[in-house]
Amino acid sequence: MAVYTDVTDEALFAFLAPYDLGAALSFKGIAEGVENSNFLLHCERGRFILTLYEKRVNSDDLPFFIGLMEHLAAKGLSCPLPVKNSEGKALGELAGRPAAIVTFLDGVSTRKPQTFHCFETGKALAQLHLAGQGFPLSRPNALALDDWAPLFDACRAEADKVSPGLANEIAQELDALQRQWPCDLPQGVIHADLFPDNVLFIGEKLSGVIDFYFACNDALSYDLAICLNAWCFEADGSFNATKGRALLQGYQSLRKLDREERLALPILARGAALRFLLTRLYDWLNVPPGALVKPKNPLEYLDKLRFHQMIDHAGEYGLSE
């Protein structure tokens, strides 16, 4: 849960003054988002999310995130639209933090994805990839292949405390990925964190995609691999091929994977599993005192990694030829 910074009513009203939103009718800190403080803001002109960007977010990246949401919304993706104040600025400062207001999207995220959720998410991911074309800014992936080794170094010494043999297993996988990682796949803007809590549904209809604060430029099919991991495994660790098929079909209903992308899918899925294994391991070993967020278990992603190591070709994910 995430409200790291206190906002007084006085500071809020001063911040809102140059926006054309009418009077503030309610303002509630919400228990969502790990990196930032988020508030649900209801004004006479509608409902909004007010975000204070905390230290973990590099403020140099904010124009990319804000601009991307504007670009994607303009292209028809249902995502939060940054609201500009009377000076035409979407980014301001509140309580000593960079802050922005975006439109609120209706919908409820799912905790237990069903097949239809996976299909709709695949489709929305492809829509996002297509809509991202032509976005003029770029941002390198700060958690790409080259970043995994230093991340591993930072937790290598303590990894075996979490699970015996873990350090060695990660070292071998990192080595394998560095040798085999595909470099020439179609690139573009990726969401990079499209987990179930970032996709909203009203009934069986996808109503919105949120939380663009990991978005960056990378291989589009790597984004799909992240979703395979996030959406298609059951709570017991088993891979649900029906959901895998639905995710991939949904994606391909709007954007066909090319031959290289299909061939690369197992290795991309391994990389995506290792990336979340490493960040979760780091967070697990580095819980700050007084942390308000309980770290997620890294070993869930070790199981996923092992699953992908046994995959020979993408057909096993449910990808039709």
Next chain:
Amino acid sequence: MAVYTDVTDEALFAFLAPYDLGAALSFKGIAEGVENSNFLLHCERGRFILTLYEKRVNSDDLPFFIGLMEHLAAKGLSCPLPVKNSEGKALGELAGRPAAIVTFLDGVSTRKPQTFHCFETGKALAQLHLAGQGFPLSRPNALALDDWAPLFDACRAEADKVSPGLANEIAQELDALQRQWPCDLPQGVIHADLFPDNVLFIGEKLSGVIDFYFACNDALSYDLAICLNAWCFEADGSFNATKGRALLQGYQSLRKLDREERLALPILARGAALRFLLTRLYDWLNVPPGALVKPKNPLEYLDKLRFHQMIDHAGEYGLSE
């Protein structure tokens, strides 16, 4: 901040089925309330707060709290109104916890009360006291005079770690209050926790009173003493007599204090200060591991207690004769 219990979308939809609220459009855990888990629920028929009652709340008390909100709302107080399902029940079960849906009240609470906030709050408190007349259920105050000694015993040994001499000072005050505590003041339903975060404003107008989970039967003027402490001291610990006067005037604009209540006000204010000093001290010394709530500094209430010990008569609070 408070979301102690996870609610899946499946469990939510099943819980909502017997309510006539239409489809769930959004559902966000909110960072408010210390005792319970609170969610902002937006349905086709409006906005609501869904509360899961956590272990610190005695489920036997829930009919009192729910019934009281219904009673007060029916008498015209702007407070949350419990919503009944098709079986006529306002109290159900969700995620293994007792749960209720109440109407959402617009408004923003203030962090820095100004004089008009104090006047409006005093008035609303009197309105609550008058509206509470005739409410058929009753609930003894679980944090009344007789409960302070055992609470003190539970933290006596460590009190001096928080501030040298604190244990002795509390013991003396407890002794003084036990000798002087008034027993025959007008009784009724009191809110017992009407702090600024439980009062909502739209502009200068009070729009609602929330969080009735400490409400109980006790001396009405003790509730006013709690408000004097909660609303009329500045951040530097000084008492603002202008705000005190406004609070008392607001209250007396609807309900006149009688002679006994006026005379008792300084001792009630000392008791109210000691009650919050003790509960904050207990929480300060007993932070559970993994706590998501940062305990409040108990010494703020030691300063308030010392202030009231110097008061001879209620005129010093700004009470006009």
